[in-house]
Every structure is written in structure tokens, then in C-alpha cells.
Amino acid sequence: MAEGHIVAVAALIYQQGRVLAMRRSPQRDAGPGLWETLSGRVLPGEEPLDALRREILEEAGLQDGVHLRLEPRPVEAYSTTRTGEPMVLIIYRAEYLGGEVRRSDEHDAHAWLTPEEFAAYSSLHKLVKAVRGWVPSEKW
Numbered sequence: 001m002a003e004g005h006i007v008a009v010a011a012l013i014y015q016q017g018r019v020l021a022m023r024r025s026p027q028r029d030a031g032p033g034l035w036e037t038l039s040g041r042v043l044p045g046e047e048p049l050d051a052l053r054r055e056i057l058e059e060a061g062l063q064d065g066v067h068l069r070l071e072p073r074p075v076e077a078y079s080t081t082r083t084g085e086p087m088v089l090i091i092y093r094a095e096y097l098g099g100e101v102r103r104s105d106e107h108d109a110h111a112w113l114t115p116e117e118f119a120a121y122s123s124l125h126k127l128v129k130a131v132r133g134w135v136p137s138e139k140w
Contacts, residue, residue: 006087009052010039010127012075013068014135015096018112021121022059025108030083035121037131039089048074048090056094060110061102070094075134078126091130 013020024034040055042048049072053064064070076091101110113121115132122128 004086006082006085007042007048008039008082008087008089009042009048009055010037010089010091010130011052011056011070011094012037012091012131012134013056013062013094013096015112017135017137018114019118019131019135020060020096020101021111021113021118022103022107023109025106028106034123035118036124036127049092052092059104059106061104062096062099064094066097067099068094068096076130078130080126089127091127091134093134 011020019037021035022038024031024036026032038056038059040051040059042051046054049070053070056062056064056068056070062068071093074090074092077088078091079086079088081087103110111121115128115135118131119128
């Protein structure tokens with residue numbers, strides 16, 4: 001990866017044709033009020049999948065293997081910018097198994113949205129495309 005790039009991971013946590021969407025708290029310096037999926041930066045020396053497990057636990061209190069089943073391979077990746085810095089986002093899917101979503105102070109709301117509802121809530125066009133393409137419908 002080129003020096004200066006942020007590497008981040010995101011989870012499409014799904015159940016019954018819906019994705020877990022989180023609204024960023026108004027106090028956040030990047031994207032306050034923005035609807036997104038659970039995500040975060042990969043720390044130096046950290047593997048992307050381990051970073052995602054950490055972020056999901058920190059931001060929603062959900063644990064891989066207990067509350068969800070995280071797929072080991074990414075479904076998509078794309079480049080974008082975050083607060084003016086180049087970023088690569090690696091996206092994984094996870095099937096929700098149950099349990100209470102316990103938000104951290106990074107988010108002030110969450111909802112289970114269909115891909116079309118997520119598209120109406122979120123302005124992150126590449127993430128919306130990933131949700132539309134990778135969240136299984138109830139018919140699967």
C-alpha cells in the first residue's frame with residue numbers, strides 16, 4: 001500500500017434482507033450524522049479481519065462467533081478519500097446471529113435497513129453499491 005493511505009475495513013452485517021446501519025454521532029469530526037455500516041481503521045501491524053472484529057466489538061458490542069458469523073474473505077474493496085486523505089476500504093460480510101447491539105459513543109442511532117432504505121439514508125455511494133450487491137435478500 002502506498003505511504004499515506006488510510007486502510008480501513010467495513011462490515012455488512014445482515015439479517016433477513018437488512019443491513020445494520022449506524023448513524024455517526026454529531027460530535028464526530030468526520031461525517032457527523034452520516035449513516036454507514038460498522039467500520040474503522042486498520043492499526044499498524046494489525047490484520048484487516050482482526051481490525052474488523054475489534055471495531056465491531058468496540059462500536060456495537062457484537063462478537064464474531066457469538067453474535068455474528070464474519071466471512072473470512074472480503075467481498076469488495078474500493079478507494080476513496082476520508083477528510084481529504086486517500087483511503088482504501090475493505091468490505092466484509094457477516095451474518096447476524098442475535099444479541100443486543102450496544103452502541104459506543106461513536107454512533108447515536110442504529111437501524112436494520114433494506115438496501116433501498118440504506119441508499120435513501122446514506123450518501124456514501126460506493127458503500128450503498130456494496131450493500132445493494134452483497135446483502136442477501138430474504139429470498140436467498
